[in-house]
Amino acid sequence: MLDTACVDLFCGAGGLTHGLISEGINVVAGVDVDEVCKHPFEFNNSAIFINEDVSNITAKNLDALFGGAAIRILAGCAPCQPFSTYSQRYETIGSPRWGLLYQFSRLIKTSQPDIVAMENVPSVSRHAVFIDFVEALQKMGYSVAQDIVDCSLYGLPQSRKRMVLLASRLGGVQLAAPSNDQIMTVREAIGDLPAIVDGEAHTADPLHIASKLTDLNLRRIKASRPGGTWRDWPKNLVAECHRRDSGRTYPGVYGRMVWDSPSPTLTTQFYGFGNGRFGHPVQNRAISLREGAILQGFPRTYSFVPEGGRVQFKALGRMIGNAVPVTLGKLIGKAIIDHLGYHSIELKVRSERDCPAHAGQALVA
Numbered sequence: 001m002l003d004t005a006c007v008d009l010f011c012g013a014g015g016l017t018h019g020l021i022s023e024g025i026n027v028v029a030g031v032d033v034d035e036v037c038k039h040p041f042e043f044n045n046s047a048i049f050i051n052e053d054v055s056n057i058t059a060k061n062l063d064a065l066f067g068g069a070a071i072r073i074l075a076g077c078a079p080c081q082p083f084s085t086y087s088q089r090y091e092t093i094g095s096p097r098w099g100l101l102y103q104f105s106r107l108i109k110t111s112q113p114d115i116v117a118m119e120n121v122p123s124v125s126r127h128a129v130f131i132d133f134v135e136a137l138q139k140m141g142y143s144v145a146q147d148i149v150d151c152s153l154y155g156l157p158q159s160r161k162r163m164v165l166l167a168s169r170l171g172g173v174q175l176a177a178p179s180n181d182q183i184m185t186v187r188e189a190i191g192d193l194p195a196i197v198d199g200e201a202h203t204a205d206p207l208h209i210a211s212k213l214t215d216l217n218l219r220r221i222k223a224s225r226p227g228g229t230w231r232d233w234p235k236n237l238v239a240e241c242h243r244r245d246s247g248r249t250y251p252g253v254y255g256r257m258v259w260d261s262p263s264p265t266l267t268t269q270f271y272g273f274g275n276g277r278f279g280h281p282v283q284n285r286a287i288s289l290r291e292g293a294i295l296q297g298f299p300r301t302y303s304f305v306p307e308g309g310r311v312q313f314k315a316l317g318r319m320i321g322n323a324v325p326v327t328l329g330k331l332i333g334k335a336i337i338d339h340l341g342y343h344s345i346e347l348k349v350r351s352e353r354d355c356p357a358h359a360g361q362a363l364v365a
């Protein structure tokens with residue numbers, strides 16, 4: 001095992017952390033301002049959750065968390081809302097949320113990790129805040145690699161494109177090549193889950209619960225076909241706004257998923273039939289929270305609420321829909337592990353030079 005220590009900023013429920021740990025990276029802590037993330041983060045991962053605003057974290061805090069590890073990794077997925085096309089209309093550069101990427105940059109400057117990993121929506125790369133982020137890394141001597149990753153080509157049963165940036169002081173880090181052979185379908189991911197009806201949870205798994213449909217939406221989903229839209233419905237079921245000419249440009253709501261393709265990109269509201277193409281392929285309901293988590297690459301047993309705790313659609317939808325897919329976390333983790341393996345001799349020499357007490361100790365245990 002490589003002697004790594006990683007801190008995950010904006011860690012959420014731990015999608016990225018879980019993927020990194022699965023590949024052998026020692027994630028020691030996650031930081032997030034939302035305290036409901038504590039249970040899933042800590043219960044499923046052997047790392048501590050720090051309920052804090054990243055703006056209040058200092059290099060000293062990070063040093064204490066990294067301890068004496070030979071390789072220090074700082075990972076961070078600042079919330080992507082300011083960069084999404086939808087919210088761009090509503091948020092301006094003056095929004096405090098734009099500052100979070102600068103906070104990440106501040107912590108890199110002051111704590112000088114060996115490796116930096118970040119994920120965000122692809123459009124982030126068009127914004128000044130991101131260009132500043134990359135320039136700052138390059139000035140500090142990092143080799144920076146960035147890529148738009150189509151997660152469905154790495155085994156995620158979901159169409160989801162994300163920007164991944166990896167930076168290292170040792171040289172370029174590369175992600176494995178994508179492949180059509182790895183495509184996974186909705187059927188393969190969730191086809192064998194027990195049937196449930198809208199508004200009800202499965203007795204064995206409280207997270208396998210689908211939101212209640214109104215009578216109108218129940219009639220609508222019955223009239224929907226996989227991969228179709230509200231355009232397939234009889235006129236009396238079509239919403240007033242969609243009947244107007246301007247509404248005709250929004251076919252992406254009220255759809256059913258297709259069994260034999262990856263799912264559409266999940267949002268934080270994937271549990272609502274009217275919020276996207278989030279209808280179950282054959283059952284008359286939106287997908288359940290558990291199904292959403294599985295489509296985000298979480299293991300089937302990942303615990304999101306303490307036993308007997310309340311299952312709240314809004315909070316859980318946000319944690320699951322916002323997560324870095326575990327599959328993407330694994331891809332990033334594997335790239336880092338391969339990179340460190342490649343540079344292990346160089347790292348050993350450096351560790352002995354920087355800390356003579358470590359001379360003779362193996363970097364790879």
Ligand SMILES: C[S@@+](CC[C@H](N)C(=O)[O-])C[C@H]1O[C@@H](n2cnc3c(N)ncnc32)[C@H](O)[C@@H]1O
Nearest residue numbers: 010011012014015016032033034053054323324
């Ligand atoms: C895109 S999500 C991160 C997902 C997470 N990396 C995962 O893989 O599950 C962004 C997270 O940033 C958190 N957040 C927002 N503002 C924050 C702040 N100022 N300090 C710390 N966390 C913050 C949100 O609560 C949210 O969980």
